[in-house]
Amino acid sequence: xxxxxxxxxxxxxxxxxxxxxxxxxxxxxxxxxxxxxxxxxxxxxxxxxxxxxxxxxxxxxxxxxxxxxxxxxxxxxxxxxxxxxxxxxxxxxxxxxxxxxxxxxxxxxxxxxxxxxxxxxxxxxxxxxxxxxxxxxxxxxxxxxxxxxxxxxxxxxxxxxxxxxxxxxxxxxxxxxxxxxxxxxxxxxxxxxxxxxxxxxxxxxxxxxxxxxxxxxxxxxxxxxxxxxxxxxxxxxxx
Amino acid sequence: xxxxxxxxxxxxxxxxxxxxxxxxxxxxxxxxxxxxxxxxxxxxxxxxxxxxxxxxxxxxxxxxxxxxxxxxxxxxxxxxxxxxxxxxxxxxxxxxxxxxxxxxxxxxxxxxxxxxxxxxxxxxxxxxxxxxxxxxxxxxxxxxxxxxxxxxxxxxxxxxxxxxxxxxxxxxxxxxxxxxxxxxxxxxxxxxxxxxxxxxxxxxxxxxxxxxxxxxxxx
Numbered sequence: 398x399x400x401x402x403x404x405x406x407x408x409x410x411x412x413x414x415x416x417x418x419x420x421x422x423x424x425x426x427x428x429x430x431x432x433x434x435x436x437x438x439x440x441x442x443x444x445x446x447x448x449x450x451x452x453x454x455x456x457x458x459x460x461x462x463x464x465x466x467x468x469x470x471x472x473x474x475x476x477x478x479x480x481x482x483x484x485x486x487x488x489x490x491x492x493x494x495x496x497x498x499x500x501x502x503x504x505x506x507x508x509x510x511x512x513x514x515x516x517x518x519x520x521x522x523x524x525x526x527x528x529x530x531x532x533x534x535x536x537x538x539x540x541x542x543x544x545x546x547x548x549x550x551x552x553x554x555x556x557x558x559x560x561x562x563x564x565x566x567x568x569x570x571x572x573x574x575x576x577x578x579x580x581x582x583x584x585x586x587x588x589x590x591x592x593x594x595x596x597x598x599x600x601x602x603x604x605x606x607x608x609x610x611x612x613x614x615x616x617x618x619x620x621x622x623x624x625x626x627x628x629x630x631x632x633x634x635x636x
Numbered sequence: 637x638x639x640x641x642x643x644x645x646x647x648x649x650x651x652x653x654x655x656x657x658x659x660x661x662x663x664x665x666x667x668x669x670x671x672x673x674x675x676x677x678x679x680x681x682x683x684x685x686x687x688x689x690x691x692x693x694x695x696x697x698x699x700x701x702x703x704x705x706x707x708x709x710x711x712x713x714x715x716x717x718x719x720x721x722x723x724x725x726x727x728x729x730x731x732x733x734x735x736x737x738x739x740x741x742x743x744x745x746x747x748x749x750x751x752x753x754x755x756x757x758x759x760x761x762x763x764x765x766x767x768x769x770x771x772x773x774x775x776x777x778x779x780x781x782x783x784x785x786x787x788x789x790x791x792x793x794x795x796x797x798x799x800x801x802x803x804x805x806x807x808x809x810x811x812x813x814x815x816x817x818x819x820x821x822x823x824x825x826x827x828x829x830x831x832x833x834x835x836x837x838x839x840x841x842x843x844x845x846x847x848x849x850x851x852x853x854x855x
Binding site: 398399401405432435467471472475476479482494496497500501505506509521526527529531532533536537539540541542544547568569571572573577578580582585586589590593 | 641642643644645646649663664667668676677678679680681682683684685686687689690691692693710714722723725726727729730732733734735736738739740795796827828830831832834835836839840843
């Protein structure tokens with residue numbers, strides 16, 4: 398998972414499509430619009446249209462096909478139990494249950510795959526309590542550092558024979574290894590706080606304001622939003 | 637088993653919307669309770685949140701399924717209910733952005749994991765009077781995972797019974813799959829808690845509750 402997140406992070410920052418150049422705010426609004434419509438509508442035609450649109454957005458953002466396929470396949474796997482439970486002998490009910498999460502997951506992968514995380518978290522941090530907003534930035538940063546530290550630790554343990562021996566010994570080694578990571582996280586947080594204070598931290602990590610800076614490329618996002626609204630008006634009452 | 641991997645659009649709105657509203661309300665209350673312990677505590681929660689995410693990324697193969705740790709219990713013992721809930725909300729939000737569960741279940745995930753974390757510290761304190769830190773943390777972590785697992789089962793069971801046109805018999809299938817994972821989850825989280833408690837008691841006992849005041853703010 399960490400590898401996938403790192404890959405998405407890289408793609409979001411380095412991509413050069415119109416979607417990457419549009420502001421985070423407009424993309425967030427479009428994603429929320431698609432998500433809200435997908436959750437609210439019972440029209441299969443509208444769900445199909447939203448799915449096609451989300452797929453088109455994901456594919457035109459030059460994200461790797463494998464990543465898009467994972468995003469598209471994930472809801473199928475995890476909806477399985479509900480699909481089986483909800484089957485009433487018709488094809489419409491499972492289709493509805495499947496199209497909703499498919500459209501939602503594809504629009505989500507488009508959003509995170511074209512928006513760097515500081516721009517994505519900045520608007521969220523403004524509506525969440527201060528400490529939670531800051532926690533979004535710090536947790537995301539810490540993930541990669543601690544993940545890499547954990548990998549190095551397990552590798553070192555294996556090389557030094559920590560992965561061998563009886564089950565009890567291995568479990569104890571794994572516990573010590575994990576506890577070392579917890580201790581590292583504590584010490585890291587102290588260093589980080591000292592750095593934050595040195596850099597003038599005054600009780601809030603300010604997310605950059607780039608997220609709301611509109612560019613000419615937002616016109617494309619607005620065009621897609623207009624298409625979504627038109628589709629909703631036309632198809633809302635259809636089957 | 638303690639984390640809902642359910643994508644958006646599967647659960648009925650009246651299952652996830654109250655969960656999200658309640659989680660946001662608790663989040664505001666938890667933030668107010670945290671009060672002015674900002675700064676180093678925010679950094680600490682961020683670091684432990686990163687650790688929880690990293691632990692969740694490690695898949696432990698259990699036959700046909702993979703299991704990942706939640707660490708709700710150790711987190712609850714180390715940070716307390718309010719701090720742990722904030723971390724778990726942030727972790728659930730980042731997992732949703734990574735496609736690991738939908739946006740609509742962020743609140744439910746925070747509540748499911750937070751229910752176990754809230755129990756962990758009081759239980760640890762009660763056990764600590766008669767047992768070693770390692771055993772106390774192991775039991776608290778196992779119990780926290782047990783409570784989170786029950787909350788998970790309650791949410792999924794409710795959704796299956798009422799949220800979609802479910803047949804009651806499906807709950808039997810769900811129970812058959814979930815029960816062994818629930819037990820394994822408690823054992824694994826307990827083992828991790830034991831290792832953590834044993835190590836911290838030797839190296840940094842001040843980080844465990846009920847000992848001397850934490851030195852984390854001393855920097």
